[in-house]
Amino acid sequence: MPATYDAILSAPFGKIGVRTDGARIRAIVYLPGHVEGLAPADALTQRLAEQLAAYYDDPDAVFDVPLAAAGSAFQQRVWQAICAVPRGATTTYGTIADTIGAMPRAVGQACGQNPFPILVPCHRVVSARGIGGFSHHAEDGFYLDVKRWLLRHEGAMLI
The missing domain is CATH 1.10.10.10 (Winged helix-like DNA-binding domain superfamily/Winged helix DNA-binding domain)
Known part of the structure; x- marks a missing residue:
């Protein structure tokens, strides 16, 4: 079963798959460039897309999207x-x-x-x-x- 994403965003090195819980980012996954893109599903994934685009333009760009609790x-x-x-x-x-x-x-x-x-x-x-x-x-x-x-x-x- 293929992974589902709330967005698949273009990146200079391929694509980035994004999963959210609606309020927080749950996962970011590097994907090869041949994977079909998927427009942001909501305001959160759109905000991340904008922040990633800013980072690609300027590596000092700041990320402030909320992240889901994860890990030990x-x-x-x-x-x-x-x-x-x-x-x-x-x-x-x-x-x-x-x-x-x-x-x-x-x-x-x-x-x-x-x-x-x-x-x-x-x-x-x-x-x-x-x-x-x-x-x-x-x-x-x-x-x-x-x-x-x-x-x-x-x-x-x-x-």
Whole structure:
């Protein structure tokens, strides 16, 4: 059964599927460019679409859409640490692990479970040996291309 979205928005790197509960964003999902778009279903998805468009124009744009509660207490600590990484910078899974008293692999798993990519900028977390994976995917392919685009857009990766 295909996933249902309240909007499928165009992005410079493909598409973004959005799920809401009507009042809050529940999930943001990276989708390849060939997926058919879907206009925002309500004012909330329209607001997110406008904020994403502003971000694509200016990586310092601010997001203020309401997010649904998600994740375990540990995942929330990881996501809070990710949100502290400024635009144009990166950190490593190990650095976050040291900060919150965890193991790097557990931090990587929490990053991969992030339901709000871009808004909770998990693309700013990299491996000590390179770019690392992204959204539970290996170090190549569509998802890593998205991560590279986001890092270049924010000035954290020049290649």
